Amino acid sequence: MKEGGQIEMGIVRSNDEVAPDHRILAIELPPSFGDGQPGQFVMLRPGECRDPFLPRPFSIYTMDRDGESVHLYLLYRVVGKGTVLMASLRRGDTVMLLGPLGRGFDPPGEAEKAVLVAGGVGVAPLVCYAERARKTGSGRALEITAYVGARTEGILVGLDRLEALCDVLKVATDDGSRGYNGTVTELFRRDLDKFRPPGSVVKACGPKGMTDALRDIVEREGLYCQVSLEERMACGIGVCLGCAVRVKGDDAEPAYLRVCKDGPVFDMGVIYRDDR
Numbered sequence: 566m567k568e569g570g571q572i573e574m575g576i577v578r579s580n581d582e583v584a585p586d587h588r589i590l591a592i593e594l595p596p597s598f599g600d601g602q603p604g605q606f607v608m609l610r611p612g613e614c615r616d617p618f619l620p621r622p623f624s625i626y627t628m629d630r631d632g633e634s635v636h637l638y639l640l641y642r643v644v645g646k647g648t649v650l651m652a653s654l655r656r657g658d659t660v661m662l663l664g665p666l667g668r669g670f671d672p673p674g675e676a677e678k679a680v681l682v683a684g685g686v687g688v689a690p691l692v693c694y695a696e697r698a699r700k701t702g703s704g705r706a707l708e709i710t711a712y713v714g715a716r717t718e719g720i721l722v723g724l725d726r727l728e729a730l731c732d733v734l735k736v737a738t739d740d741g742s743r744g745y746n747g748t749v750t751e752l753f754r755r756d757l758d759k760f761r762p763p764g765s766v767v768k769a770c771g772p773k774g775m776t777d778a779l780r781d782i783v784e785r786e787g788l789y790c791q792v793s794l795e796e797r798m799a800c801g802i803g804v805c806l807g808c809a810v811r812v813k814g815d816d817a818e819p820a821y822l823r824v825c826k827d828g829p830v831f832d833m834g835v836i837y838r839d840d841r
Contacts, residue, residue: 594635603694604830607664608801624690681711684771688723695730714749718742750778790833796824
């Protein structure tokens with residue numbers, strides 16, 4: 566993969582609604598497009614669109630090759646001008662992509678258990694992680710448990726893929742319409758006795774409230790956790806510094822890293838508490 570990813574024009578193959586205001590965009594790309602790793606992302610702009618001017622970042626949901634082309638899938642929620650425009654894309658339309666970009670999740674290594682904690686569309690990079698872990702396993706059994714949360718049952722997404730990939734899948738909804746009645750971190754906390762260091766690792770992605778609560782849990786239990794931060798990005802390659810996040814420096818003093826270039830995946834322990 567070229568440094569900083571590469572720019573390619575892709576062709577839309579489908580853009581299906583999978584839940585209210587949630588869609589999966591399938592894009593066909595030339596075989597020269599790099600191999601995306603779990604947790605990496607792409608910057609996307611529909612065709613020759615210049616309004617909005619800046620492309621939007623999206624985590625890789627899943628990706629495969631057939632020899633002649635790359636098939637990239639992006640899970641997104643329709644929330645603003647850019648994603649409203651994306652929702653209007655139809656089969657045969659073109660999109661401009663820059664990627665794959667950023668630092669992804671580390672592989673499970675010697676861990677015996679991988680715990681995935683997702684909130685909302687934060688499920689996307691964790692589906693990618695589970696798929697890659699299953700494909701590249703060393704032959705040693707890896708137990709994967711996924712915890713997925715959302716406000717209500719109707720906007721739970723990615724469950725079909727996770728159910729096929731994970732040994733255990735548990736769901737939490739704020740309103741109790743499916744699964745545990747409460748937050749996904751509360752549900753995970755109830756099962757902590759099943760996951761002990763160093764045999765278990767945690768991978769997470771979701772809104773700030775979820776990741777803050779998860780950090781309290783993993784720090785107290787001594788669990789190694791990586792988190793993919795959700796952050797606004799302008800360039801995607803670390804030039805504009807618009808997505809800087811405060812982290813702990815070498816002497817535990819504040820320092821700044823770029824979410825797009827140095828992340829979006831970070832070790833949970835380096836994120837400065839008062840910033841996230």
